[in-house]
Amino acid sequence: MSKFIRVDMATKNVATSEVPEKYAGIAGRALTSNFVADEVKPTCHPLGKYNKLIFAPGYLTGTNAANSGRLSCGAKSPLTGGIKESNTGGTFGQKMAKMGIKALVFEGIPAEDKYFIVKVTMNDVTIEDAPAEIIGMGNYEAIKVLQAKYGAKAGVAIIGPAGEMKLLAANISFADPESNIRSAGRGGLGAVMGSKKIKAVVIDDTGAPGVPIVNREDFKSAAKRFAKALTTHPVTSQGITKYGTNILVNILNEAGGLPTENFRRGRNEWANDIGGETMTATMEARGGKPSHGCHAGCIMRCSQHYVDKQGKYITSGFEYETIWALGANAKINDLDLIAYADRECDDVGVDSIDITVAIGVYMEGGVIPWGDGKAALELIKEIRKGTPQGRILGCGAATVGRVYGVSRVPVVKGQAIPAYDPRAVKGVGLTYATTPMGADHTSGYAVATNILKIGGDVDPLKKEGNIELSRNLQIATAAVDSTGMCLFVAFAILDIPDGFQALIDMINAQYGLSLTADDVTDLGKSVLKAERGFNHRAGFTNADDRLPEFFEEECAPHNTTWDFTDEEIDEVFNF
Amino acid sequence: MSKFIRVDMATKNVATSEVPEKYAGIAGRALTSNFVADEVKPTCHPLGKYNKLIFAPGYLTGTNAANSGRLSCGAKSPLTGGIKESNTGGTFGQKMAKMGIKALVFEGIPAEDKYFIVKVTMNDVTIEDAPAEIIGMGNYEAIKVLQAKYGAKAGVAIIGPAGEMKLLAANISFADPESNIRSAGRGGLGAVMGSKKIKAVVIDDTGAPGVPIVNREDFKSAAKRFAKALTTHPVTSQGITKYGTNILVNILNEAGGLPTENFRRGRNEWANDIGGETMTATMEARGGKPSHGCHAGCIMRCSQHYVDKQGKYITSGFEYETIWALGANAKINDLDLIAYADRECDDVGVDSIDITVAIGVYMEGGVIPWGDGKAALELIKEIRKGTPQGRILGCGAATVGRVYGVSRVPVVKGQAIPAYDPRAVKGVGLTYATTPMGADHTSGYAVATNILKIGGDVDPLKKEGNIELSRNLQIATAAVDSTGMCLFVAFAILDIPDGFQALIDMINAQYGLSLTADDVTDLGKSVLKAERGFNHRAGFTNADDRLPEFFEEECAPHNTTWDFTDEEIDEVFNF
CATH class of the missing domain: 3.60.9.10 (Aldehyde ferredoxin oxidoreductase, N-terminal domain)
Known part of the structure; x- marks a missing residue:
């Protein structure tokens, strides 16, 4: 009931x-x-x-x-x-x-x-x-x-x-x-x-009856198959478990898609200093905890306790996107400073992506120097004080850009673009542009297929196949986000068909249903249509599904540009 | 040439x-x-x-x-x-x-x-x-x-x-x-x-040949008729000449449309202290200049030199809207302080409407107390310094609202709503909502017909007739704004048919044309369509043609609300 x-x-x-x-x-x-x-x-x-x-x-x-x-x-x-x-x-x-x-x-x-x-x-x-x-x-x-x-x-x-x-x-x-x-x-x-x-x-769940399961045996066996997919796939069982999501720094740098200096280029020379391998080695040396879960039942355990030189806890959930935004995009080559910034964001209660991308906008506007981690941390600490500067920053990258007259501001629909250059990872660029959420990598993580070659292989530097990729991943994600599953299960189930089937089987067993893969797709489509319908009534149009104009510049090392036409972008939501 | x-x-x-x-x-x-x-x-x-x-x-x-x-x-x-x-x-x-x-x-x-x-x-x-x-x-x-x-x-x-x-x-x-x-x-x-x-x-126009006139005699006689309309109509020859646009304070207060305390009510008890009559008496007593023109050839002369107690110039172009925003809406009952604020806006180079409406938003957010003119002036002086607070304010009312988490923010399309409550002057409310400019009284000044009974009489408190009024005035205004005429000529030519004809005759004589009144209307329509077309391509929809939701509250003393349906509002641009 x-x-x-x-x-x-x-x-x-x-x-x-x-x-x-x-x-x-x-x-x-x-x-x-x-x-x-x-x-x-x-x-x-x-x-x-x-x-x-x-x-x-x-x-x-x-x-x-x-x-x-x-x-x-x-x-x-x-x-x-x-x-x-x-x-x-x-x-x-x-x-x-x-x-x-x-x-x-x-x-x-x-x-x-x-x-x-x-x-x-x-x-x-x-x-x-x-x-x-x-x-x-x-x-x-x-x-x-x-x-x-x-x-x-x-x-x-x-x-x-x-x-x-x-x-x-x-x-x-x-x-x-x-x-x-x-x-x-x-x-x-x-x-x-x-x-x-x-x-x-x-x-307080004292006395809670627990979740009813219609077909307990079926559920148990499906859950076992599902867990097996997660413990089999190298990303979910080794990569992010050992290095957290921050394993992506070196991968994206190698791929030329690690935005550096407010999205001026896609590769830098200091990436390894802030990457997952360095981070894990640091935690191991200091007595931190390189791997743990954010909720009971997590077996991927991509979180960690990042600690200071004395072994004292600084932060957890220390994600690639935050580390990228300060470490690469704002050129702050100092993991400890970035960890304190991440902690401050968590403690004062702000989105660490929008806030850290905003730091790059401050640097773009000349308010603080590039690479000055101490100045960045001081700015973030202003939020707690409620000073005018803290309020500006606390409103995120778009507001910092507006107030400081900066036109090179990486946002879509007012939300900051995260850690993957859309010119070098074109599938995710389409997701940024079109998701009803505002720029959001998790809404259709084409990085998986573009860069990690999970669920197929679509060239990240060319247009071909990326419209379909972003569309299909946005649909699948809207469904996965409805399951209560961590989105990272997608790494495994995109590659392991039985993992995907096991996910459906669990839902069917729990509720006594007989959903098929098509039903899951239909669910995802219906969610996106409800979301887009709301946005349409709120005044959004296709003109809001555009990346900032500076992405017409070439992005080294591949020197690709954001070259989708408006008509091509609008195809993503043609389903 | x-x-x-x-x-x-x-x-x-x-x-x-x-x-x-x-x-x-x-x-x-x-x-x-x-x-x-x-x-x-x-x-x-x-x-x-x-x-x-x-x-x-x-x-x-x-x-x-x-x-x-x-x-x-x-x-x-x-x-x-x-x-x-x-x-x-x-x-x-x-x-x-x-x-x-x-x-x-x-x-x-x-x-x-x-x-x-x-x-x-x-x-x-x-x-x-x-x-x-x-x-x-x-x-x-x-x-x-x-x-x-x-x-x-x-x-x-x-x-x-x-x-x-x-x-x-x-x-x-x-x-x-x-x-x-x-x-x-x-x-x-x-x-x-x-x-x-x-x-x-x-x-530097040294050596300029002057404006060529095709039919000089026709132009001269039309210009004379046109000037006669301006010097005949009581508003353009007496009202704004003697008291400036600030004559409107007492008129709007009487009409119950003078927004007070961030649009909480439409009438207050101190209006006369800040009104045009008091302002002119003050200038006369101090040796100011109650009436002069903002450009050569102005015969309405609605501007003035407002001076301090020693007779020293403070500001000119001291308009009703600015005086309203600080004097009534922010409850600062002090013309001198308001004059210094107006001067500061002019000197630092900001829109005195958006900035002074923003002061009311600061008061709404509890940043400075209601009625505190000194605090308001200090805030405005922050703009020049480029402090974070000055930048927030310099971005206008919408940004102040965003940064301070205030939801009662009188803006449309991000631009501040001026000096006429849309619940008590419904024609101008429709103009605020629908003009492609963002909230702007000058885009279709229905106050003229709603309150001043110029160009007809449409009840300001009822819906009837206001859709047509706002539409027709927006069309006419787009044409008048193309003539190079001060918009205030409309007060005269809406009431004096020969004044309107003389305006057309002047254009015809200057260019050797034979435009009719219909051509002028067509011009206005074409301008609005070009503007609305741009906005549409920029991502605007009818959902942007809405007033802030707080106008659903009753506005004393008439206790009317903003009660147009979306469909009714959208009729304004149905032409």
Whole structure:
């Protein structure tokens, strides 16, 4: 018996109901995006009373399937003005699923000028005043305070000072099993939560019945086959396990697609200093933890504890994109400084991609010198202080560009372009341009096929095949993001057909369904259409599906340009 | 023999040619908007190399017709992302017209990191290094420096420090006959000029042949009839002459349409303290100049020299909208403080509407207290310093709202809504929503008919008749903005049919044409269609033609709401 819970922050009314019929068969991103498309006025102000924030675990979240711990968060994005799904690890989604909560919806804006905690238990949902001490407090410490109060194992979704300030790149942070930080990072959903005056949502799954499985034996055997795919594929069992996602620095540098100096070229001479191999060796030498999981049941374990010279924890979830943005794009050749910047982003509660790409825009505008890591870290620390400079940066790369009159700003739909040069990895360039999310590599990770040669081989430097590649991956991703699976399972299931079939078999076994691969594709298409429909009604057109004009410049070492015509780009969503 | 001059700031090439045939029959806004629609890539970055800035005098500019001194400036707006025409008084347009220059176009971005002066004479156009001393200097002083160097009567178009910083609300300032400041204020065209590294354009009309008139006697007699209309109508001969546009404070307050406290209500108790009557009495008591013209040939003389207690000049072109925004909307009941703020806006080179509306947004966000004029003035002075706070403010109301997480932000298409509450003056509300310019009262000044009962009488509080009113006025305005006439001639010619006919007769006599009133309407329609076409290609849709959602609240004293449906709003451009 699933529950659909609506929390109205204006009236403080909590309504728990059966799942509406139209949402009964969907979960994760499929649910959040259809809900936002159905219920949020597309032209509303994202920080006004008509926006709604929804949390929904995926189909398989809360089961013991490997890597099934993801939670989708959705709303109209204050950063892009379009629809947003941002998903995360941590313990929150699994607890929701085990408690039979299909969705948590937060509506309205309180009249009161104070912050609240929404507390979710098996018995009820209550709205309490937030402890005064955690207002303005960093996420690391605030999670500790909340878990001291609500239980050491309580799931926590929290906004940092950035979300309180409603900064456009504010994220929602989630406690992971070690009470460290996982984030629904992109698109400013933390500002939406802040506008609703929700400092944190705390979930206690004591007494939760767990996720019901219709055909337990079938599920068990499918789960085993699925896990086998993950433990067989070299990327999911060795590459990212050993080196984290940061294994990509040297790979992308070799491929000429590692954007350097605010996307001026695709290769540099210091990449190895900041790459995954160096990072892991550093952690090993210092007594860090090179590999661990962001949620229970993760067997890829791409996260880590990056530590200082004394072996003290600095950060985890230390991803390639953040390391790229500061290390290559902003030319800060210093992993420790980058780690402190990553920690600061997590602690203050901002998307580390948009913030670190913004650092390159500051350098482009001459505000701080190229490569000056200390200056970059100081800028990031301004966010917490709420100074004008901190607020500018906390609103992300597009706002920094606007305020400093910089025209070379790598954003699409107002969201920062991550770590793969679209001229050297053309499939992902098409994803940046066309995904309803704003520039987002995870929406259709063509890097896999362009560079890693997973799921086929499409030349990253030529147009041929990339339109289909981006389209198919965006469709598949919209489906995977609905399953509650970590997106990285795609590395394995794109190459191992039985892994993909096992994923479908698990869903069928859990729900007593008989979905086929075509159904999964149809699901993905329907999600994208709902998202694009919302954006269309919000005022987006094909003219928004364009990369910044500076990508017409050649990108060394391959000297390719972004040469897709408008008509070609518009073909991506022709399905 | 008209000249069409293109200045390429990248190559420093100047190309002077005959007027392209397609632009031969148009001038002013019709020329700038068609040119931008034809030649500027709609999706380009407004501060990048593909944007172009064009200056074009109107049909009658440079003749001795009354009030014919206006110059249109056009480009893609960095503030709205759409097309922009912003027009101005001053001496520049008349000099261009007398020299036979139909258009000055500025293209490209220099590689050099320094500012230039473009010097225009009858002999040639040259590009010189800007004198170092004027970089960062305020407009009042910089105009003096340039006129000392290039001639006391030289026409000057200049950007202030705000334009150098490419701030989104930076304007282009023009010297008036007394070397004070007139502005092409709205939409950030100063940032476009700054991106092209043009500190100023200086024009010396020595040896200019003057504007050729085909039928001199016909022109003379039509001009006389036209002037008679202006000197007969009470608004153009008495109202704004005696009290400036600030006569509107008491009128709008009486009408319940004077937005107060960031558009919370339409009437307040202190309006008379800041109104035109008080302002004129103050100037008279202090030895100011209550009435003078912004360009040679102005007979309405709505400008003034507002002076301090010692009789020293503070500002001119001290308009109702600026006084409203600080005096009513931000509750700063102090005309002197408002005058200093207006001067600071002119001197640093920003749109005084967007900046002063932004002050209300700061107050909404709790950054400074309501009514604190000193704090407001200090904020405005930050712009010149280029501090982060100054840059935020210099980017206008929309950016202040974004950076401070404020959702009650009165903007449409990113441009600030001026001085007339759309719930109490519904015709102008439709203009705000639908004009391709972003919120702009001058694009279709329905206040005239709604409140002043000029050109008919349409109830400001009801829907009936307002769609047609806004549509017809937007069409007429696009035509008037093409004539080189001050828009305020509309007050007279909407009521006095022979005044309107005389305007057409003047154009016919000047060019040897036989245009009819229908031709004028067709011209206006064609201009709007060109503008809307550009915006459409730039990514705008009907969803952008909406007022902020807070206008659904009731507005005292009439307690009306913004109640047009989307379909009704979309009817405005159904022609």
